[in-house]
Amino acid sequence: MPTLWLVVLLFALAAVGFVLGRSRALATAGGDARALHSLPTYYGLNVALSALVPALGVLAIWVLAQPILIETRVSGMIPDELIPEGTTRGLVMSDVRRVADGLDEAVRQGSLTKSEADNLRSDATDVRARLGEVGVALGSDVRPEVLTAAQQFRRMTTTGNIAMIVVIGMLAAGGLAFAYTRTNKDFRARNVVEQGVLALLILAASLAILTTVGIVLSMLFETLNFFKLHPWTDFFFGSTWAPNFRGDSELSILPLLWGTLYISFLALLVAVPIGLFAAIYLSEYANRHTRAFAKPLLEILAGIPTIVYGLFALLTVGPALVKVFGRGEDGLLGVDWMTGATSVLTAGVVMGIMLIPFVSSLSDDIINAVPQAMRDGSLGLGATKSETVRQVVLPAALPGIVGAVLLAASRAIGETMIVVMGAGAIAKFSLNPLESMTTITTRIVSQLTGDTDFASPETLVAFALGLTLFVLTLGLNVLALYIVRTYREQYE
Amino acid sequence: MNDMTLLERDVDTKNIKIAANNVQVYYGDTHAIKDVNVQIEDKTVTAFIGPSGCGKSTFLRCLNRMNDTIDICRVEGDILLDGEDIYDPKVDPVQLRAKVGMVFQKPNPFPKSIYDNIAYGPRIHGLARNKAELDDIVEKSLRRGAIWDEVKDRLDAPGTGLSGGQQQRLCIARAVATEPEVLLMDEPCSALDPIATAQVEELIDELRQNYSVVIVTHSMQQAARVSQKTAFFHLGNLVEFGETGHIFTNPEDPRTESYITGRIG
Ligand SMILES: Nc1ncnc2c1ncn2[C@@H]1O[C@H](COP(=O)(O)OP(=O)(O)OP(=O)(O)O)[C@@H](O)[C@H]1O
Ligand SMILES: [Mg+2]
Secondary structure, eight states, X not given: OHHHHHHHHHHHHHXXXXXXXXXXXXXXXXXXXXXSSSOHHXXXXXXXXXXXXXHHHHHHHHHHHHHHHHHHHHHHHSXXXXXXXXXXXXXXXXXXXXXXXXXXXXXXXXXXXXXXXXXXXXXXSOHHHHHHHTTOOOSSOOOHHHHHHHHHHHXXXXXXXXXXXHHHHHHHHHHHHHHHHHOSTTSOHHHHXXXXXXXXXXXXXXXXXXXXXXXXXXXXXXXXXHHHHSOHHHHHHOOOEEOOTTSOOEEOSHHHHHHHHHHHHHHHHHHHHHHHHHHHIIIIISOHHHHHHHHHHHHHHHHSOHHHHHHHIIIIIXXXXXXXXXXXXXXXXXXXXXXXXXXXXXXHHHHHHHXXXXXXXXXXXXXXXXXXXXXXXXXXXXXXXXXXXXXXXXXXXXXXXXXXHHHHHHHHHHOOHHHXXXXXXXXXXXXXXTSOOOOHHHHHHHHHSSSOOTTSHHHHXXXXXXXXHHHHHHHHHHHHXXXXXXXXXXXX | OTTHHHHHHHHHHSOEEEEEEEEEEEEXXXXXXXXXXXXXXXXXXXXXXXXXXXXXXXXXXHTTTGGGGSTTEEEEEEEEEXXXXXXXXXXXXXXXXXXXXEEOXXXXXXXXXXXXXXXXXXXHHTOOSSHHHHHHHHHHHHHHTTOHHHHTTOTTSBGGGSOHHHHHHHHHHHHXXXXXXXXXXXXXXXXXXXXXXXXXXXXXXXXXXXXXXXXXXXXXXHXXXXXXXXXXXXXXXXXXXXXXXXXXXXXXXXXXXXXXXXXXX
C-alpha cells in the first residue's frame, strides 16, 4: 500500500521539520525565546505544516483523480467494434479491472512473475485458469483485447504511483525547505499558524456541505433517469401505487404521501401534548432533584434505536390494539374493526412515543430560555404557576415550540423502521386509522431490497421518492429553524 | 439594636402593616440578610438605602415571598402582614402577592401588548366586570404610571418595544393596576429622567394616602423627598432604621453617616 507509507513518511518529515524550524528560530534569536516574534513552537508548527499540508492536499486529489484518468484512457483504447453485442463499455471496463486485479493478486502470490504478467498472451495461456488458481474467479474466458487493456491498466497504475511518490515527496521537501529558510526571529509564525488553523476549519465545514450537495446531486441524477422512463405526471398526480415488473406499473407518490402524513399526524398528536406537558413539568414545577433524575431518563428514551421501537410496535402495541378494536366477541370492545397488528394507529402511537423525548427536550430548552424576570413579573402580580405558564411563558415560547414541533414532524416523515414494521404495506387513501397503510420510506426500502437492477422505473422510483422526501423534510427543517431563530432574537 | 426603644415608641402611635422579626436569608451558604428587624407602617413610604449588594432587593423580595422562586434561597425568622405570618404554610403566596405588589429592579414587561400588560393583573383577579371597566382600569393605571400620554395611541403595540424608562413606568402602572395594599418598588426610577421621576414620586405620594409603599433607591435626595421612614442596610445588616428626617440629619451610626455623606458605598 504505497499511499499509506507515503502518508507515514510525510508525517515523519513534518516531525523533523518541526524540530528543525523550532531550533532554527531559537538559533536566530541567540537562544533567547523572548526575542522571537512568536513562541518557538509556532515556528516548528509553521515548518511542519508547510511540509505536510500542500503535500497531503495534492495526495488526496491524486488518489481520487488517478483511477478516473486511467480508466478513461484505457477505455478509450478499446475500439467500439470490439464491444460485444448486448453489453456496454462500462461492463467491459469492469472485466478489465477484474483481470488487472487478478494479475496483481497472481504476482503477489508469486504464481506469475512481474514480466510474465506483463507479457501474458491470451492465445498462449489460459488466463482464466491461471487466475482461478490464485482465487480470482472470472465469469468467462478472457478476450485478447481485455487482457491487453488490463496489462495497460496495470502499467499506467504503476507509472502513476511512482510519479505520485516523486511529486508528493518533492512537494513536501520543497515546502519544508521554503518554510525553513523563511524562519528567523522576526518572522510572524504565530499569524501564519493562525491562518493554517482557519484553513483547516474551513476545510472541515466545506467538506460537510459538499457531502450534502453530493448526496442531493446523486439523488437528482437518478431521479432524472426515472423521469426519462416514467411520466412525471403519473408520479406526482396519479392515484395508484402498483409497481410490477411487466412494465405497466403505476407509480404515484400520492397514496404513499397520504400514508406518511397520516401516520406522522397521529404521531404528533401523541408526542406534542405529552412531550410539551413533560417539558412544562420539568422546567417549571419539578425541583432540582426530580429534574436531575427525570431529564436523563427521558433522554435515554431518545437513544433507543428505532428498530427496537419497531419491535415494540409489532409485538406489543399492535396486538394490544387488536385486542381492543378487533377479534369480534373476544375483543375488549366486541367489535371487529381491526384485523392485523399493523395499522396506521400502531405506527402512529409508537412513533409518537419515540418523538416524546425529542419534543420535550427541545421545548424544555426553549421554555428555559424565557427569562426568569418574565415569570417573576407574573408571579409578582399574584398569578399562580399555571396562569403564569399559560399566559406568559407559553406565549413567549410559542414560536420556539412551533419550531420544535416542525422538527419533530420532519423526523416523523422521514422515520423508516417503525413504519416498515408497524404500518403495513398497502398503498391506499383511507381515513380509517385501524387499516394498514404504507409510507414513502417503507416503499423506498421495499423497492431497493432484493434483486434489483438500476435501470427499471420500479427501482429508480425509489430515488424520486427519496428526493421528494428530502425536499419535504428540508423545507420543514428550514421553516422550523427560521421560526426558532426569529424567536431567539426576541430576548437579545 | 440601640434604636429598638425608638421603634417601640412608634408602634404605639402608628398602625404596623408589616413587621419583620429576626429575618435571616441565605443563598445556599451565603448569608445575605442577617437578623433584620423592621416595622413597615401603613399609609407610609419607607425607603431602603444602602450600598450595592447589601441585600435591599433580597429583603424586599422576602416581603411578598418572591424568594420562593429561587431554589437556593432560604428565609428564616418571621414576617407578619397585618399580624399574620406570611411564611405560615397556611398562607397562599399567590394571594399574598396580590396584596403585596412589586415593581422589579429590572423592567420586565410581558411580550404582550401594552394594554394586555396592564390588564394582566385585573384579568387574573377578576377586578373588572366588563370591557369598559377594564379599559378604565388600564387608562387610570397608565396615567398613574405617568406614561399614558406616550402610549395612548399605541396600546396594541408590544410592551417590549418601549424604551427602558417607558418599560419601567409600564411596570409601575402594571403593579398599580391590581390595587395592592402594599407596593414594593425596587429602584423604580433608575432609568427615568427628572420629569418622569417627579411624576413617579407624585404617584408614590398619592399611593401613600391609602397604601403603604416600600421603595429601594440609590438616590439620597429621592429617599429624603418621598419617604417618612428610612432603613439603611450595610452588608446584610440593618444598620439603622428610623424617621427619614432623623436619619438624614442626625444619624446615630457612623456607617450611616459616611454612606449618606458619600464616603462609603
Ligand atoms: N439569586 C441569587 N443567588 C445567589 N446570591 C444572590 C442572589 N441574589 C442576590 N444574591 C446575593 O445576595 C446579596 C444581596 O443582593 P441584593 O440583590 O439583595 O443586593 P442589593 O442591595 O439589591 O444591590 P443593588 O443595589 O445592586 O441592587 C449579594 O451579595 C448577592 O450576590
Ligand atoms: Mg437590588
